[in-house]
Amino acid sequence: MARRKARKKKTLPARPLWRGHLKLSLVSCPVALFNAISESEDIHLHFLNPDTGNRIRYQSIDAETEDVVERADLVKGYEFQKDRYVTLTNDELDDLKIESSSVMTIEQCVEDGEIDPRYFERAYYLIPDGDAGEDAFAVIRDALQKSGFYAITRAVIARKERVIALKPCQKGFMGWALREASDIRDTDTFFDDIEAGRASRDEVSIALKLVNQKKGRFDPDKFDDRYEKRLRQLIDAKLEGVELEPEEIEEEPKVINLMDALKKSLSQGKGGRRGPSNDNEGARKSASVHKLTPRKKTAKKKTAGKKKTAKARKRA
Secondary structure (H helix, E strand, O other), rough: OOOOOOOOOOOOOOOEEEEEEEEEEEEEEEEEEEEEEOOOOOOOOOOEEEOOOOOOOOOOOOOOOEEOHHHEEEEEEEEOOOEEEEEEOOHHHHOOHHHHHHHOOOEEEEEEOOOHHEEEEEEEEEEOOOOHHHHHHHHHHHHHHHOOEEEEEEEEEOOEEEEEEEEEEEEEEEEEEEHHHHHHHOHHHHHOOOOOOOOOOHEEEEHHHHHHHHHHHOOHHOOHHHHHHHHHHHHHHHHHHHOOOOOOOOOOOOOOHHHHHHHHHHHHOOOOOOOOOHHHHHHHOOOOHOOOOOOHHHHHEEEEEHHHHHHHHHHO
């Protein structure tokens, strides 16, 4: 029997959210579920005391006695009557286990497109947990890959049983926690009162051309968080002791006639205007905090001098 070549295992970035077995009928394999989303690069702001600059610390206070209680001593409770609780300790909650606490049984397979996008919540990665069940893992993965189906299963994560939709992704699985039906608001509440509106065939035809002009492959790198970038510029400007100049935002044009607006939009698109709408906008996109300078009167004088020189050249 041929031996498999030993390969170096990459260090995983975090502890698994869940570990147990993935089960398809009588076929099962050990797996580990990881969070696919990282928020470590986000800017996190803290509350500070403006007088001292010190960070605020939150305390757990007894609502009746107003005594401070250590978090380690707290227990959870369910209010079954007004101000009456059933207490639950962490040990009791940890011992409360059901099948999906350790086994993800594939209960149903559904076709792609059957799941309403509103139900998709958090994203996960599912990988083999050790070498023992890699063959069984590959069998389940490849079968689902050929079928094109989502595998619907469940797992207890953070003391809540979540419905998980699994789909093969490269050598492993992508998983999405699905919201419960009761979490989804009914569309009738929001859409029923919308008037039908009247759109002419010509208007829709031009709008369709505008849609086609925007057609392209989705690249998530192009849709970064512009507000967070601006927030980071503000923080850097404060660290450097300079003022952050306000960003110029173009005013929305007033639409007098719908057809005129459609035709004007179409003509702009044909002109090949895919980049910034003007030089100022391009400068705003490429601006960095290092270009920010303190506002001084001397800077204005230099600018005026440059203008005079330019006028003198023109006269010459």
